[in-house]
Amino acid sequence: MAVTLQQLLYFVAVADVRSFTRAADVSGVAQPTLSRALRTLETELGAPLFDRGATVTLTPAGEAVLPLARRMLADADTARSTVAEIAGVRRGRVRIGATPSLCIGVLADVLRVFHQQHPGIHVELTEAGSQPLVDGLVRGSLDIALVIVPPDGVDPALHTAPLLRERLSVASPSSRRPLATRGSITVGELARHHLVMPARGYDLREVTLRAYAAAGVEPRIAVEGAQMDAVLRLVEAGTGMAVVPDLVFAGRPRLRRTVLNPALYRTVAVARRTDIAPPPAVIAFADTLVGHLADDPVQSAGDVQVLHRRRTGRELLG
Template identity: 65%
Template structure:
């Protein structure tokens, strides 16, 4: 007895006609008939009443056929479940996930998630794209990324994307801490900040846009020490006392050479998980998606830097 024979028999039971059953299965009628006969020979009983038909010319099943039919359906369903389980398992052993994130999120959040995901799924190939939110959205829409951690701008993101807000994070002023005292938290107004020279991120960084927008809204003009840096370069320049920068609270973790000063009134940004709304998620990408959400739901408090981070996704 083979699954193919059972599939032919179920098709015949559904349509009650050899010709239509053969068409449904995509085989010639003699082929289907031979396989049904072989199944009957193995079971030792006829499954179809070949000498008579119903009122509409449909074949009837024998009592043996009626008894076998439910078992045949279950066996085929179990076989499909097995194929699905194996396909998912293979997908998590040999898949690929293309992840994008802003540089600050790579430092403050994604590094731990990628480590945990690699430990659980070492055969999945991880590709990381580090860029500003605008370029990450572009790459998502082009199909060059599977998922991305992006910053939601005031105008919202492209409607072609599926968006899941994850965190609300405060932005603070980073400056050099030249002495050995603990990293104390102070505060300053935007007018006070405008008296300092900024180390400014390059075009395309949401941190650049939010900082300059805050200056414009307050009727202030920024002064720049250096423009055009990536996250690592900006933080290093701040540590060397070249200027100050507006950065997310999570960036201060593990950087004892930075002093954090909060802004009054405070500035916040919303971090979201984005992916194409019209593209089916692969098994590997879905596994990464689930791990990221699980990590965010259980994020430890970052008390060492007194970070102001609110988890938006708890379910």
């Protein structure tokens, strides 16, 4: 794995403040994310860059790398500014769609970085189920969307590129006893519990209903029609269980994750219309998205696999 600019940004931040915690705050990331990136950087360079004592200090290797890192970051900023002027991404608009779980688990951090890199671009975010997002792309009300690939494929009018493969698990309140002592649960066993069901149009609803039908059981629905954040809050409150993607468990200690057996997976894809060339602002967003997943591949979020990690945004969009 090659050295990335994000790793160098984290390295310079720690070198400036001499604290991993403060550097993470300055960088706007969780400390485990920053520490993991720096460990990867040290492995790639073949030497430790910090003495991690009571006070963080640079090693001789760190002292040697620091001015080089500063120069590389400065050169990257110059290159970005120059290309932005040419490509026209200092101004403009990008209309992005994503499912609620992806807004929670991926897009929040991506859009923060994108806004920092391109503050002049106006972002319009639509949060909806995959089918409404596909409809929005076809109608032209969205430029790009993160959608769930259904069993019968996506509309042929759209170009899609797989981005993530994520597992679906059962969410239950951590305040209650575990659903299964062996660490996994079947759909038949889950059918004994009440469910919180997302609104119509969300793939999670359809996936859950198909899994129940395949197991030959009927769901016991306590509440239906909720958006993702409401689903999670209802589960935390003990209203019922829910089948949700592993991405949403990060940062929610009041939720317990139980794996389904057999496991359920879904594929997340980036989609756009095939008959319209992506404008520079859309390509810039795709670059930020790919770069974020390459540097922080949501390793702490359960079983989530990043697909095509080494592609550029332009390559991803076809």
